[in-house]
Amino acid sequence: MLKLPQSAYVSLRRHGEETYPHECCGVLLGQIGDNSVRTVTSVARAGNTRTDSAHNRYNIDPKDLIRIQREGRGRGEDIIGFYHSHPDHPARWSQTDLAEAHWFGCSYVITSVEKGKAVLTNSFELTGSGENHKKLVDEKIEVSPPEGSPDGNRPQKMRAARGQPIGRDHAAISASPNDPAFVARPAGKPVYYGFQVLDDVNVDGFTLGKITDFEEEPCDSGDAFVVAPDNSRAGLVWEVHEPPYFEEVRPADPERWGVWAVSFPFPMTDRENARRNLQTVLPRLNEKWEAWRRGGGTKPR
Numbered sequence: 687m688l689k690l691p692q693s694a695y696v697s698l699r700r701h702g703e704e705t706y707p708h709e710c711c712g713v714l715l716g717q718i719g720d721n722s723v724r725t726v727t728s729v730a731r732a733g734n735t736r737t738d739s740a741h742n743r744y745n746i747d748p749k750d751l752i753r754i755q756r757e758g759r760g761r762g763e764d765i766i767g768f769y770h771s772h773p774d775h776p777a778r779w780s781q782t783d784l785a786e787a788h789w790f791g792c793s794y795v796i797t798s799v800e801k802g803k804a805v806l807t808n809s810f811e812l813t814g815s816g817e818n819h820k821k822l823v824d825e826k827i828e829v830s831p832p833e834g835s836p837d838g839n840r841p842q843k844m845r846a847a848r849g850q851p852i853g854r855d856h857a858a859i860s861a862s863p864n865d866p867a868f869v870a871r872p873a874g875k876p877v878y879y880g881f882q883v884l885d886d887v888n889v890d891g892f893t894l895g896k897i898t899d900f901e902e903e904p905c906d907s908g909d910a911f912v913v914a915p916d917n918s919r920a921g922l923v924w925e926v927h928e929p930p931y932f933e934e935v936r937p938a939d940p941e942r943w944g945v946w947a948v949s950f951p952f953p954m955t956d957r958e959n960a961r962r963n964l965q966t967v968l969p970r971l972n973e974k975w976e977a978w979r980r981g982g983g984t985k986p987r
């Protein structure tokens with residue numbers, strides 16, 4: 687299984703849109719844990735050296751790769767996978783992809799980009815006993831809120847992979863003595879439990895929750911979530927950006943009515959602006975919530 691923070695997932699999909707109609711490529715950095723679960727903590731973009739046929743081939747410059755590996759090790763990260771895009775082709779590996787994959791135990795992530803828009807993102811693990819007996823095997827991708835890592839002086843601020851402070855709910859109860867509640871969520875608690883719900887940032891019964899602590903440190907992008915009037919939840923990857931956009935990051939599932947990449951018009955400097963931003967995106971969010979409920983989304987399990 688490959689675990690990706692929302693920000694990494696959005697970043698690698700965006701990369702494929704930006705280089706369209708050419709393939710993009712990059713490196714996944716992080717840790718390999720028990721049962722070969724690969725947890726990404728950052729992604730590094732790389733230039734595609736295949737200028738001869740960049741629409742259907744990719745190749746990471748070895749010099750880039752060495753630099754990325756060295757910089758990653760400096761932060762305690764290893765290379766755990768690679769990603770590239772398939773412009774106007776399915777998110778499945780090709781024979782060329784298999785032939786050119788050499789990192790056993792690593793993830794190979796492929797995003798299909800149709801007419802410039804990222805559609806599906808799939809991951810495959812390279813397994814086998816050698817170059818003549820290798821396979822790319824389907825693996826599950828789990829997109830998660832940024833996992834915190836202690837920044838030295840617990841229980842001070844926790845920081846997400848990209849260095850932003852996390853809005854923890856210090857009253858939340860963790861299922862583990864060593865981890866915060868959002869990492870070790872007790873059974874029965876809703877998704878995003880452990881992050882702070884901003885009760886006063888509320889529009890028409892929808893309440894904003896903060897994952898990235900924009901109040902602690904000014905930032906123009908981050909992660910958040912929204913709590914609907916029925917207490918069901920959806921994820922937000924927000925960015926202060928013009929012109930406006932609203933994109934699906936992750937489809938709805940029984941636990942949440944999707945994860946949405948949204949632009950905010952107002953700087954996230956205080957709760958009043960946060961409320962105005964929520965108000966701006968609420969019509970689209972409301973639509974998604976209604977659709978999820980009509981589709982039998984039911985209560986979060």
Ligand SMILES: [Zn+2]
Binds near residue numbers: 770772779780783796
């Ligand atoms: Zn490919």
